[in-house]
Amino acid sequence: xxxxxxxxKSSLRLTAxxxxxxxxxxxxxxxxxxxxxxxxxxxxxxxxxxxxQSSYSEPAAYEPVLERINDPVPLAEGHPNEYVVQVGDTLxxxxxxxxKDPWYWPEIWYINPDIxxxxxxxxxxxxxxxxxxxxxxxxNVRASTYxxxxxxxxxxxxxxxxxxxxxxxxxxxxxxVVLEKNQADSLPYLLQTRGDHLIASAGNExxxxxxxxxxxxxxxxxxxxxxxxxxxxxxxxxxxxxxxVGDGRLRRGGDPAxxxxxxxxxxxxxxxxxxxxxxxxxxxxxxxxxxxTIDGRIISVVGGVTQIGQYMVIVINxxxxxxxxVGDVLSVLQAGEEVKDRFGGGTVRLPEEEAxxxxxxxxxxxxxxxxxxxxxxxxxxxxxxxxPI
Numbered sequence: 420x421x422x423x424x425x426x427x428k429s430s431l432r433l434t435a436x437x438x439x440x441x442x443x444x445x446x447x448x449x450x451x452x453x454x455x456x457x458x459x460x461x462x463x464x465x466x467x468x469x470x471x472q473s474s475y476s477e478p479a480a481y482e483p484v485l486e487r488i489n490d491p492v493p494l495a496e497g498h499p500n501e502y503v504v505q506v507g508d509t510l511x512x513x514x515x516x517x518x519k520d521p522w523y524w525p526e527i528w529y530i531n532p533d534i535x536x537x538x539x540x541x542x543x544x545x546x547x548x549x550x551x552x553x554x555x556x557x558x559n560v561r562a563s564t565y566x567x568x569x570x571x572x573x574x575x576x577x578x579x580x581x582x583x584x585x586x587x588x589x590x591x592x593x594x595x596v597v598l599e600k601n602q603a604d605s606l607p608y609l610l611q612t613r614g615d616h617l618i619a620s621a622g623n624e625x626x627x628x629x630x631x632x633x634x635x636x637x638x639x640x641x642x643x644x645x646x647x648x649x650x651x652x653x654x655x656x657x658x659x660x661x662x663x664v665g666d667g668r669l670r671r672g673g674d675p676a677x678x679x680x681x682x683x684x685x686x687x688x689x690x691x692x693x694x695x696x697x698x699x700x701x702x703x704x705x706x707x708x709x710x711x712t713i714d715g716r717i718i719s720v721v722g723g724v725t726q727i728g729q730y731m732v733i734v735i736n737x738x739x740x741x742x743x744x745v746g747d748v749l750s751v752l753q754a755g756e757e758v759k760d761r762f763g764g765g766t767v768r769l770p771e772e773e774a775x776x777x778x779x780x781x782x783x784x785x786x787x788x789x790x791x792x793x794x795x796x797x798x799x800x801x802x803x804x805x806x807p808i
Contacts, residue, residue, distance in 0.1 A: 491554050492526050493519040501560070504544045510582040511706060511778070511792055513540070517548065517557055521792075522706045522748035522807055529556035539579040539703075582704050582746070583780060583790050587730040596642060596661035597719050597734045598692065599783045603644055603659050605629075606692040610675050618686035621665065626675040627693060637669040638696035639678060641687050650736045650785070651716050651801055657736060657785045660719065664691055704746035706778055708807050711742025713749060715804050718786070727798035729775075731791050735804050739782045749789065749804040751775040753796060773808060774798050 498517050514521035529549065530537045540546070543563025549556050598606070607629030612619040619625050645660035665683030669676060680687060715737035720727050727733060737743055755769030774796040777789035791798065 492523045494548075494555060495519050498548070501545055501547045504540055504542050504546065504563075504580060506542045508542070508580050509584055510540070510580060510703075513546065513580070514706060517546075520807065522708050524557075525705045525707045527554075527556050528705070529558040531559045534559045534562050536579075541579050579703065582706065583778060583792075584730065588732060588780065588790055596663070596694070596721065597648065597658050597786065597788075598642070598644065598661045599658045599786055600656055602783065603692060606694065607639075607676075608693070609641070609687055609689050609691040611689060612687070613677070618688050619680055620683045620686055621680050623687075624670065624677055624679050625667070625687060627678050628675050630669065630672065630674075630676040630678075630693070633669050633672065633676075635669055635671060639667050639669065639693040640696050641665050641667055641680070641683075642692050642694055643685070643688070644690065644692060648718055648734075651718065652736065657718075658734075661692075666696060667693070706748050707746055709743060709747040709749070713737055713741060713743060713747070713804065713806055715741070715749075717751070717798070717800055717802050717804060720800065721788075727791060727794065729791050729794045733777060733789050733791060733798075735777075735787050735789060736785065737804070738785045738787050740784045743779055743782050743787050745780055745782060747779045748792075748807050749777045749779070750807045751777055751791075751794075751798050752803040752805060753799070754801070754803065771803065772796065774802060776807065777804060 495516065495518055502513065502516055504513065510524070511521050514524040518524065518527070529551070537559060540559065541563050544559050545561040545563075546557055547560035549558055549560075607627050609619075610626045610628050613624040613626060616623060641664040643662040643664050645662045647656055648658045648660060649655065650657050662685075664685055664687050665680055667678040667680045670679045671677040678693070715735045717727070717733050718736045719734040721732040721734070735749075751774045752771040753774045755771055757766050757768050759765075760767050775794040775798050776792045778792050779787050779789045781788040789804075
């Protein structure tokens, strides 16, 4: 089956209601399931047995919104029939173990009602490949002893696996951010340094305006508003490069409030903005193809490098206003260079080439953050991002 077939991709898309399934309740409550159709049991060889022996049920909620197709979702070459979830796995890793393209995971994830919190996957769980109506499905065939017997836990396995590696995301975000225009305009800002200082560094206190409903002790990141970012499609200002200055802790509320700088990479200056220090990233979600048609560009890479590789954070010029949501997967396409035609004359634009895959993990109105999950070629600023191909 060719994944470049646009009609096939259209038929595989779920509506937003179905795609809101999450592994950890980040996107709402799990859907209700009916038991009108029993699923076959599974052996370690992936072979279907008699339906009467199983308590699995086909998610009836899929039927109104998923156009059934004859061709199954393509499985990965050499895929296992069972997989034991390991510490450190991510959902993307597991999906890629079974599937040629991990973003088809929502199409085949199959709820086992006998498992407590069936949307959560824990180390030690056994995931199995089953076939229902000739179509492949992945389900949790056996829960780990850690899930079933909390008192038996002797290692820190209480956390379900995440969709993306948090450490990689947090490491890049700590080195800088992109501020959407509306966000930059509304953030608290450094009014003045306390004492006879024009600039401030660790150990100094600063006066800040715009801090509301924050308790003393709240931590903030101080960010310098850098170069403006313009949408390459319409040349409209959509945000600013954010340069990480340092960290501080709210010592006293009010207007102005007092913040003590605890760590700095560069001097803090009047006009610098303050962000709550926590990185608000939902880490448990299903990778999936977008429900809308996306055609955008990479406008920035966090960290300021020129070439972008795996697990680096990028910013694109499309957001929730364009139909993007957390978990959406996009293909990155390198623009073809323009070359001279020595034989026919003139110049020719070479075709775009696929360069990687990006998963969206945070959206604003007009921009989104994405994590590069795969990079088959070097990725650059202004490369195109589109629905997966």
